[in-house]
Amino acid sequence: MGGRDDTDDRPTAAAAPRRWLAIFRFAVGRVAAQFRQTPRRTTVTIGLVAVTIALLVIVTGLSVALADDTTEDEADIRVVPEDGGTLSPVVEIEGPRLSDAHERTATIDDREDVDYAVPVLMEVVQAGTPDSDDPVNVLAVGIVPSEGSPPVGGVSTDALEPGDPHYADGSYDGPETGDAVLSSGAAAQLEAEETDQLFLMSPRTGALSQPHEVTAIDDGADTASLSSELPVVVVRLSELQTLTGAAEEDLADQVLVGTESSAAEAAVEETYPNATVESDGDAGLAALQDDDLALATSAIALVVGIGICTLFITTASALVVERERQTLAVLASVGFPTRSRLAIVAIMTLGLTIAGGLIGIAVGYGGIALTNYLAMETVTSSAIATTHPAFIPYALGVAIGAGLFAMPYPLYLAARTDAIAELRR
Amino acid sequence: MARERPSETATARPVAVRCTDVTHEYGGRSSWLGSDAGRSVTALRDVSLEIRSNEVVGLTGPSGSGKSTVLHAIAGLVVPTAGTVELLGTDLTTRSETERTRLRRESVGLVFQQFHLLPALSAAANVALPLVQLGYGRRDRRTRARELLEQVGLGDRVDHRPGELSGGEQQRVAIARSLVTDPDVVLADEPTGELDTETGMAILALLVDVADERTVVLATHDERAVDRMHRVVRLLDGEVIDDGR
Numbered sequence: 001m002g003g004r005d006d007t008d009d010r011p012t013a014a015a016a017p018r019r020w021l022a023i024f025r026f027a028v029g030r031v032a033a034q035f036r037q038t039p040r041r042t043t044v045t046i047g048l049v050a051v052t053i054a055l056l057v058i059v060t061g062l063s064v065a066l067a068d069d070t071t072e073d074e075a076d077i078r079v080v081p082e083d084g085g086t087l088s089p090v091v092e093i094e095g096p097r098l099s100d101a102h103e104r105t106a107t108i109d110d111r112e113d114v115d116y117a118v119p120v121l122m123e124v125v126q127a128g129t130p131d132s133d134d135p136v137n138v139l140a141v142g143i144v145p146s147e148g149s150p151p152v153g154g155v156s157t158d159a160l161e162p163g164d165p166h167y168a169d170g171s172y173d174g175p176e177t178g179d180a181v182l183s184s185g186a187a188a189q190l191e192a193e194e195t196d197q198l199f200l201m202s203p204r205t206g207a208l209s210q211p212h213e214v215t216a217i218d219d220g221a222d223t224a225s226l227s228s229e230l231p232v233v234v235v236r237l238s239e240l241q242t243l244t245g246a247a248e249e250d251l252a253d254q255v256l257v258g259t260e261s262s263a264a265e266a267a268v269e270e271t272y273p274n275a276t277v278e279s280d281g282d283a284g285l286a287a288l289q290d291d292d293l294a295l296a297t298s299a300i301a302l303v304v305g306i307g308i309c310t311l312f313i314t315t316a317s318a319l320v321v322e323r324e325r326q327t328l329a330v331l332a333s334v335g336f337p338t339r340s341r342l343a344i345v346a347i348m349t350l351g352l353t354i355a356g357g358l359i360g361i362a363v364g365y366g367g368i369a370l371t372n373y374l375a376m377e378t379v380t381s382s383a384i385a386t387t388h389p390a391f392i393p394y395a396l397g398v399a400i401g402a403g404l405f406a407m408p409y410p411l412y413l414a415a416r417t418d419a420i421a422e423l424r425r
Numbered sequence: 426m427a428r429e430r431p432s433e434t435a436t437a438r439p440v441a442v443r444c445t446d447v448t449h450e451y452g453g454r455s456s457w458l459g460s461d462a463g464r465s466v467t468a469l470r471d472v473s474l475e476i477r478s479n480e481v482v483g484l485t486g487p488s489g490s491g492k493s494t495v496l497h498a499i500a501g502l503v504v505p506t507a508g509t510v511e512l513l514g515t516d517l518t519t520r521s522e523t524e525r526t527r528l529r530r531e532s533v534g535l536v537f538q539q540f541h542l543l544p545a546l547s548a549a550a551n552v553a554l555p556l557v558q559l560g561y562g563r564r565d566r567r568t569r570a571r572e573l574l575e576q577v578g579l580g581d582r583v584d585h586r587p588g589e590l591s592g593g594e595q596q597r598v599a600i601a602r603s604l605v606t607d608p609d610v611v612l613a614d615e616p617t618g619e620l621d622t623e624t625g626m627a628i629l630a631l632l633v634d635v636a637d638e639r640t641v642v643l644a645t646h647d648e649r650a651v652d653r654m655h656r657v658v659r660l661l662d663g664e665v666i667d668d669g670r
Contacts, residue, residue: 015560022557022566033545330541333502334555334602335530337523420502423537424493 023340027347030327031355034320034348042352045316049309049356049402050363053395056305057364058371060298060394061385067294077257077268078278097121101237101252102144102167104271108257109146111267115258118149118157121237122253123244126201129192136189138231140200142240142252150256151218153232155183159216160234167238172247176239180212186231187217200233202244209243302398309353309402317349317410321417324348328414329422338415345414350403357399361392440511441610441640442476442499447508449494449663468494469505469663478609481633481641483654491663492644496612499642500533501525513609530558534603536632538615540595542587542602548574549583552601559606573601576635593624600632611636613643617650629653 034042081096098104101119109117121142126135141153144167145160159181168174180198182190192198192214200209212235241247257268269277321328328341336344365387372383449469469491476482484492497503498510501517504525510517513532517525529535542551552573553566561569574583577597579590587595596616603611613632617625625647633641633653643650651657659667 015562018562019558019560022560022563026557029545036545326541327543330543331554332526333500333529333535333537333541334558335526335533335606336558337526340558420497423502423539423541425539 020343023343024347027344028351030324030344031348031351034323034352038323041319045312045319045352046356046359048312048316049353049399050360052305052309052312052402053357053360053399054363054367056301056398057361057391057395058367058385059301060391061364061368061387062371063294063298063301064388065384065386066297076259076279077265079255079257079268079272079275080253080278082274082276097246097249097251097253098255098272098275099249099251101250101255102164102170103250105144105252105255108255108264108268108271111259111264113259113261113264116146116149116256117258118143118146118152118256119237119252120152120254120256121240121244121246121251122153123202123204123240123246125233125240125243126203127186127190127231127233128199128201129190129196130199132190135201136186136231138186138189138200138233140240140243141232141234142237143234144237148258150258152234152256153183154230155181155232155234156216156218157181157234159218160236164236164238166236166242167250170250172238172242174238176210176242177236178210178212178239179215179236181216181218181234182214183230183232184217184219186233187214189231193217198233200235200240200243205243205245207243207245209239212239305398306402306405309399310405313349313353313403313406314409316352317345317406318413320348320352321345321410321413324414325417325422326425328417329419332417332419333423342411342414345410346407349407349410350400353399353403353406354396357396360399361395364391364395438477438479440475441478441480441513442474442642443509443511444472444474444495444498445509445511447472447474447495447498447505447510449491449498449503449505449507467663469498471508472660472663472665473508474658474665474668476640476642478640479638481636481653481655482643483651483657484642484644484660485646485648485651485657486660486666487646489662490660492646492660493614494663495660496535496614496642496644499610500535500612501529530555531606532609534606534608534611536596536599536603536611536613536616538618540587540592540599540619542595542598544587547584547586548579548590548598548601551587551598552605554602555606569605570601573605574598576604577601577631591624592620593628596620596628597631600628600635604635608639610640610642613641615645616643617645617647622649625650 079098081098105117105119108114123140124137125140127138128135139153141155143149143152143157144164145157146162149157151157160179165174166172166176182192187193190198194214194217196214198212198214200212201207237252238247241251257264259265265277265279331341368385368387371385375384447469448467448471450465450467452465472491472495484495486492494503498505499512501512504518512528515528543554549567549570552570556566556569571583574580577600579594579597582590582594587598590598616632617628620628626649629650630653632643643654657669658665
């Protein structure tokens with residue numbers, strides 16, 4: 001028995017990739033062994049990371065929804081009366097308005113470098129269906145639809161054919177289309193469905209509209225906007241002007257313009273010399289503040305997430321190293337150099353982190369669904385948090401980042417392991 | 426009485442291990458409490474020792490006599506406070522930890538009293554562990570581990586975990602692990618210490634047998650073990666008191 005094997009069949013330097021692969025497998029095996037040997041402790045470790053990442057995903061989902069909600073239209077340029085506000089659910093009934101809306105908007109829309117120019121009038125009116133017991137206050141938005149016009153008030157205008165026939169070159173005696181697009185919030189409050197009849201009444205004038213027909217109900221999916229819960233009814237501008245008494249001077253609250261041309265912007269300013277022209281870059285303060293709030297919320301969630309995650313991982317991996325000291329000593333005794341032993345500790349730490357991160361992402365998505373469900377059951381009629389595929393690499397990146405931040409401490413402990421002392425135990 | 430040496434004269438063989446005036450102290454290092462904050466313990470005092478290739482040498486002596494420290498110094502696990510330790514012609518005391526680890530990986534097999542097998546790994550995986558760092562492929566590692574386990578009589582326990590093996594079987598796995606890299610030197614620290622007499626003797630016989638044509642240094646306080654040695658070196662309080670050449 002025995003006898004030395006004199007043939008030197010040891011691998012050469014080319015074996016380095018195989019060695020690192022084997023070390024990687026060994027380290028992953030140690031993570032699995034942790035599960036088998038101390039299942040409760042390992043589960044708690046991974047669970048703490050998972051909870052942190054899940055909360056990060058949920059807060060990010062809320063922040064993204066909040067940020068999305070601040071951009072209710074996608075216009076490049078917005079023309080508002082001086083001292084006027086941005087497009088907002090809060091309607092300033094007695095505020096200044098733009099006059100000659102149809103004519104001036106048409107002038108802008110005729111330019112080749114302008115994709116669309118849409119005048120917008122907003123009024124709070126009462127609405128109801130023939131079956132309604134009581135009318136409901138809704139935000140009526142009047143527009144002149146055109147090809148490619150953006151969502152207005154969070155509601156898509158795609159279902160409206162271009163044009164405003166009732167305007168009839170200012171005579172307001174053209175046929176009324178009676179088209180109305182409802183936000184899902186309006187549809188819910190009115191209990192209206194597509195093709196239902198709808199009546200609008202201006203509380204200011206007491207006038208009752210011709211019957212409208214619900215052309216479409218926009219669930220807000222395309223705009224991912226909180227406004228989808230608001231009761232918004234989009235109709236043609238002249239029909240709303242007639243109802244609210246704004247036809248006399250052809251009034252509108254603002255004009256949305258789609259263009260990338262600075263020449264077009266100059267032309268808009270020329271068309272509305274006494275109005276404020278806002279472009280994408282200097283959007284309304286409120287919107288900017290809302291964006292900042294969303295950004296700040298996300299940033300805080302990120303910093304807190306990384307911080308807490310790092311602390312959890314530091315503590316947990318230090319405990320892992322404590323449990324693995326004998327293993328590290330055995331590895332040292334059989335010829336694993338320090339860098340290989342530290343690599344094993346690093347892979348184990350990252351392994352636990354990634355496992356926690358992946359579970360956290362899944363739990364986070366579940367948490368967003370639960371948050372939306374609870375919100376819709378109690379206070380809103382639409383989602384308040386949103387998901388995005390980018391959340392997965394983002395959250396995983398945060399988990400890995402936290403793992404890397406936490407790494408020095410377990411590596412320090414591993415490097416300080418006294419192999420002799422451990423082997424003598 | 427020490428076992429008879431092989432027919433070849435001992436002096437004709439090259440020196441595998443040479444310890445020259447080796448002194449080692451534990452503790453007594455500087456700390457924030459000041460230098461020599463902890464009391465130092467002298468584990469070895471001026472130990473000089475020469476072990477030739479293929480020699481089977483027993484280090485005996487009571488607990489605390491320095492047997493394990495000599496083995497750890499030869500393995501490069503500790504660097505003595507003074508003196509030199511040469512392993513296969515390389516002075517370990519002048520080498521970095523990385524170089525000492527490489528030499529240990531390639532030339533030394535270690536067997537411990539407490540076996541030190543990894544409980545989560547199978548017998549074969551434990552035996553193959555040193556081959557991971559040497560870059561052997563998975564299949565080669567398994568084949569080599571199986572060969573060694575068959576040599577130590579555990580061919581039918583390849584996939585058993587340490588917890589499923591008796592103490593004697595675990596020590597056999599540890600011996601197989603120590604030989605898997607085909608080392609020149611095998612160092613065994615009280616390999617029978619955790620075993621009953623009969624199993625201990627069987628393990629000792631196995632160790633000497635499978636280590637054929639290797640240098641074996643075995644630390645033990647079991648006087649019965651010396652019968653199997655070519656030579657016995659006795660230590661007391663960190664000093665060599667008898668080198669039974």
